[in-house]
Amino acid sequence: MVGNFGYSTNEIKNQLKEYMNTQPQSFFQVAQDDFGKIRGFFGVIFSDPNTVRMFGPYATDIENEWEEISETFYKKILEKYKLQKGLKLRVAFTKKNKLLKRFYEARGFQKYNAERTMVLKRHEWQRKRSEINDSGNGSVKIRPYRDTDSPDLLNIHPKDAYFSAHYIAQNLNDLHSLVMAVLDDRVVGYVYYEDFKDDEFTDICFLNVLPSARNKKIGTKLAKKAIEDSFKKSEIKKIEISVRVDNTAAFRLYQRLGFKETVTYLAYELKL
Numbered sequence: 001m002v003g004n005f006g007y008s009t010n011e012i013k014n015q016l017k018e019y020m021n022t023q024p025q026s027f028f029q030v031a032q033d034d035f036g037k038i039r040g041f042f043g044v045i046f047s048d049p050n051t052v053r054m055f056g057p058y059a060t061d062i063e064n065e066w067e068e069i070s071e072t073f074y075k076k077i078l079e080k081y082k083l084q085k086g087l088k089l090r091v092a093f094t095k096k097n098k099l100l101k102r103f104y105e106a107r108g109f110q111k112y113n114a115e116r117t118m119v120l121k122r123h124e125w126q127r128k129r130s131e132i133n134d135s136g137n138g139s140v141k142i143r144p145y146r147d148t149d150s151p152d153l154l155n156i157h158p159k160d161a162y163f164s165a166h167y168i169a170q171n172l173n174d175l176h177s178l179v180m181a182v183l184d185d186r187v188v189g190y191v192y193y194e195d196f197k198d199d200e201f202t203d204i205c206f207l208n209v210l211p212s213a214r215n216k217k218i219g220t221k222l223a224k225k226a227i228e229d230s231f232k233k234s235e236i237k238k239i240e241i242s243v244r245v246d247n248t249a250a251f252r253l254y255q256r257l258g259f260k261e262t263v264t265y266l267a268y269e270l271k272l
Contacts, residue, residue, distance in 0.1 A: 010198040014198065026043065026044065026045040026046070027043065027044050027045075027077075027080060028041070028042070028043035028044075028055075029041070029042055029043070029073060029076065031059070031069045031072065031073070039059060039065065039069060040056075040057055040058060040059035040066075040069035040070070040073065041055075041056055041057070041058040041059075042054070042055065042056040042057040042058070042070075042073035042074075042076075042077070043055040043056060044077060044089075048164035048166060048167055050086055050087055050088060051087070051088045051090060051164065052077075052081065052087060052088065052089050052090065053090055053091070053162065054077070054089055054090065054091040055091075056070075056073070057069065057070040057073045057074070057100075057103075066099060067103075070103055074103075074107065077089070081272065082272065084272065085272065086271070086272070087271070087272045088269050088270070088271050088272070089109070089269060089270045089271075089272065090162060090267065090268070090269045091104060091109070091267070091268050091269075092162065092265050092266065092267045092268075093265065093266060094263055094264065094265055094266070095114075095263070095264040095265070095266055096263075101266065104268050104270075105268075107270065108270055109268040109269060109270045110268060110269060110270070111266055111267065111268050112160065112267055112268065112269050113160070113244060113266075113267040114244070114245045114264060114265070114266050114267065115242040115243060115244055115245065115264065115265050115267070116242065116243050116244075116245055116251065116261050116263075116264050116265075117240055117241070117242050117261070117262050117263045117264070117265060118240070118241050118242075118243060118251075118254050118255075118259035118260060118261050118262065119238055119239070119240050119259060119260055119262050120227065120238060120239045120240075120241075120254075120257065120258050120259045120260075121237065121238045122231055122236070122237050122238065124258045124260075125227060125231060125239075125257075125258055127258075128257065128258035129224075132220065132224060132256070132257065133217070133220075134217045134220040134221045134224055139183060139184065140181055140182070140183050140188075140216065140217075140218055140221060141181070141182040141183075142179060142180070142181055142182075142221055142222065142225050143179065143180055143182065144177075144178070144179055144180070145169065145172065145178035145179065145180055145190070146180075147169075149180055149187055149190075150165075150169060152180075152186075152187035153165045153168070153169060153178075153180075153187070153190060154166075155210075156187070156188075156189065156190060156208050156209075156210055157190075157206070157208060158206075158208065161206065162267065163192075163205065163206070168192050168205075168206070175194055175195045175196075175197070176192070176193075176194050176195075177192070177193050177194075177195075177226070177229065178190060178191075178192045179191050179192075179222065179225055179226065179229075181209065181213075181218045181221060181222055183213055183216070183218070188209060188210045188212075188213035188218060189207075189208060189209035189210060189213060189218050189219065189222055190206070190207070190208060190222070191204060191206065191207040191222040191223065191225065191226045192204075192205050192206045192207075193205060193226045193229075193230065193239075195230065195233065195235075195236065197233075197235045197236070200235055200236060200237040200238070201236060201237065201238045201239060201240055202226070202230035202236050202238075202239045202240070203239075203240050203241070204223070204226050204239060204240070204241040205242075207219060207222055207223060207226070207241070207250075209222070219250070219253055220253065220257070223253065223254070223257055224257070226239070227239060227257070239259075241254055241259060242265060245264065
């Protein structure tokens with residue numbers, strides 16, 4: 001399994017259409033056999049001017065054919081972007097995906113992150129919500145993102161994240177939500193989440209709080225807001241979130257909220 005795509009055919013189609021409409025530099029290619037059957041797929045989009053996110057390669061499960069198709073795809077990507085110095089190529093896939101791990105490591109990619117995916121189902125939240133205590137600081141306000149929040153978002157957002165702060169702010173719509181936490185008239189945290197309605201789930205992509213504002217239940221308030229907003233939509237049956245394997249505090253928070261660990265994703269990058 002490769003990171004950053006939905007699960008169903010319809011959801012992947014919707015994502016591809018969105019990327020091609022909103023990312024003019026996006027680049028997608030397919031491999032077809034002599035009979036016109038698609039045997040593989042590879043795509044890239046820019047998550048910021050210096051970072052290319054790679055999707056795949058997806059290919060048939062015949063290993064020798066997979067290697068051939070994947071190598072052809074990869075050479076085309078390198079040819080397209082080889083003159084852009086300082087560019088980072090990034091890709092994510094599950095820990096079990098040995099083919100991709102071997103493929104990218106052989107081409108000089110280095111692992112820069114590993115994340116555990118956790119899932120919360122609607123019925124589990126209905127049972128758990130009454131147990132959640134988020135009353136740590138009554139003066140914290142949770143509100144939607146405003147354009148004037150851009151400097152604060154840039155300051156709080158991790159610099160090595162898969163999506164840049166600029167990418168998040170520029171791609172907000174009915175399916176992409178960004179909510180801010182404000183304490184004493186200062187933005188101290190945010191949560192960003194995306195709905196995948198055809199696949200009936202919401203992905204909480206990022207939740208971050210300034211170090212100086214931690215231990216005040218702000219993370220709990222933000223997570224609860226994202227959960228409540230998502231489950232108000234009848235199509236959403238579950239919520240997913242990814243947590244760095246070394247972030248034990250966040251892992252425990254989501255466990256308290258009812259999330260359960262499912263799979264681990266590895267993130268690799270190559271600097272050109």
